[in-house]
Amino acid sequence: MKRTSKKIQLRNTATFTEKLFDWSQQFNQIVWLDSNKYEQNYTSYDAVLAIDAHAIIETSYENAFAELQQFKNKSKDYIFGYLSYDLKNDVEALTSNNLDGLGFSDLYFFQPKKIFLLKGNELEVLYLEDYDRDIESDLNAIEKYGKPSNLFEHDVKIHKRISKKEYLKQLDKVLDHIHRGDIYEVNFCQEFYAENARIDPFEVYKKLNEISKPPFASFLRIDGKYILSASPERFVRKQERTIISQPIKGTAKRLSNKRLDQKLAFNLAQDEKERSENIMIVDLVRNDLSKTAIKGSVKVEELCKVYTFDQVHQLISTVVSQVSDAIDAVAIVKSLFPMGSMTGAPKVSAMKIIEGLEKTKRGVYSGAIGYFTPTNDFDFNVVIRSILYNASQKYLSYSVGGAITSKSDPEKEYQECLLKAIAMKTALKN
Numbered sequence: 001m002k003r004t005s006k007k008i009q010l011r012n013t014a015t016f017t018e019k020l021f022d023w024s025q026q027f028n029q030i031v032w033l034d035s036n037k038y039e040q041n042y043t044s045y046d047a048v049l050a051i052d053a054h055a056i057i058e059t060s061y062e063n064a065f066a067e068l069q070q071f072k073n074k075s076k077d078y079i080f081g082y083l084s085y086d087l088k089n090d091v092e093a094l095t096s097n098n099l100d101g102l103g104f105s106d107l108y109f110f111q112p113k114k115i116f117l118l119k120g121n122e123l124e125v126l127y128l129e130d131y132d133r134d135i136e137s138d139l140n141a142i143e144k145y146g147k148p149s150n151l152f153e154h155d156v157k158i159h160k161r162i163s164k165k166e167y168l169k170q171l172d173k174v175l176d177h178i179h180r181g182d183i184y185e186v187n188f189c190q191e192f193y194a195e196n197a198r199i200d201p202f203e204v205y206k207k208l209n210e211i212s213k214p215p216f217a218s219f220l221r222i223d224g225k226y227i228l229s230a231s232p233e234r235f236v237r238k239q240e241r242t243i244i245s246q247p248i249k250g251t252a253k254r255l256s257n258k259r260l261d262q263k264l265a266f267n268l269a270q271d272e273k274e275r276s277e278n279i280m281i282v283d284l285v286r287n288d289l290s291k292t293a294i295k296g297s298v299k300v301e302e303l304c305k306v307y308t309f310d311q312v313h314q315l316i317s318t319v320v321s322q323v324s325d326a327i328d329a330v331a332i333v334k335s336l337f338p339m340g341s342m343t344g345a346p347k348v349s350a351m352k353i354i355e356g357l358e359k360t361k362r363g364v365y366s367g368a369i370g371y372f373t374p375t376n377d378f379d380f381n382v383v384i385r386s387i388l389y390n391a392s393q394k395y396l397s398y399s400v401g402g403a404i405t406s407k408s409d410p411e412k413e414y415q416e417c418l419l420k421a422i423a424m425k426t427a428l429k430n
């Protein structure tokens with residue numbers, strides 16, 4: 001099925017973008033991706049909206065990547081959705097048996113009837129041909145859209161899945177594994193959750209995004225399931241023959257005093273422990289990219305560069321490779337999944353240890369949200385700094401974690417978790 005394309009020059013991009021997102025609330029399938037115009041390389045759009053499913057794939061991890069490849073190849077179109085962390089079980093001989101309060105499927109993608117692509121003051125609209133008669137009426141409705149005033153009050157009581165004492169105890173076990181040589185880095189996470197939670201997901205997402213303004217923000221709705229993500233991290237992008245992965249490892253807080261804030265950023269760039277965390281994952285990503293890369297094409301473009309966000313400073317590296325046109329896009333994603341920054345190294349050993357020591361099934365957290373294009377390109381974030389919500393179960397969850405190495409101080413790691421949780425906690429306040 002072909003798409004009708006229409007390009008429009010917008011008079012007021014900011015107003016239209018806000019109205020577009022509000023107008024999308026009426027649909028049961030939504031993927032909204034927002035760069036917040038963060039200055040970065042390798043970006044095509046300021047914002048993307050995909051709505052209203054024409055076709056869907058929703059499955060558990062067994063043969064999930066093969067089924068996704070078939071779905072993509074059959075549609076020959078844009079498909080949007082998520083990959084949960086537990087697809088690791090399709091990539092390796094692993095399991096996920098921990099508590100799951102959310103009940104999201106392991107994989108979900110849909111072929112949208114309607115797509116909106118925003119860049120600068122240009123809007124491109126792509127409607128499937130059976131729905132292209134709606135373009136003008138939809139654009140008029142968006143321009144005139146006025147969101148009703150919202151008096152909804154959130155009712156959320158956040159609990160820790162593990163106490164601080166238990167967190168420190170688990171980190172001692174992680175460090176034992178490191179000292180024995182089982183692993184040399186692992187990303188250990190903990191869940192914060194609420195039962196009988198009532199929120200307005202659209203308003204919470206807006207507040208979360210306003211607090212953080214990250215480059216890979218996303219809002220995903222699948223009927224009554226929601227992902228509200230303020231992710232600063234790209235998992236992987238394919239742009240023609242170029243593959244780009246940008247792992248984050250290394251965090252420092254922000255300060256209101258400009259001079260002291262800059263000093264913290266400078267210190268982060270020099271911090272031996274933080275740099276070693278990042279470099280270990282860069283080595284892992286280089287190895288993962290080499291599985292599909294043209295020989296000799298894997299390169300580190302940026303190593304441990306400090307990027308500053310509203311909440312934190314982060315060390316980010318950029319690793320690229322070149323691939324043959326013959327390699328399918330889904331096969332490339334599978335070869336890299338899950339993102340090394342969310343596992344540790346060696347990757348399989350780290351994932352086994354994670355399963356044994358964490359108390360909660362990660363699900364979509366530390367998975368990826370994004371899309372494939374008809375030309376075999378793709379772009380995916382890493383689902384971190386995110387609130388997951390199942391409205392029918394009234395269960396809400398957000399998780400935070402950090403990289404543990406031999407040089408880790410458990411108390412400092414715990415404080416880093418609390419730092420990363422601030423934005424989600426603040427967004428849920430009335």
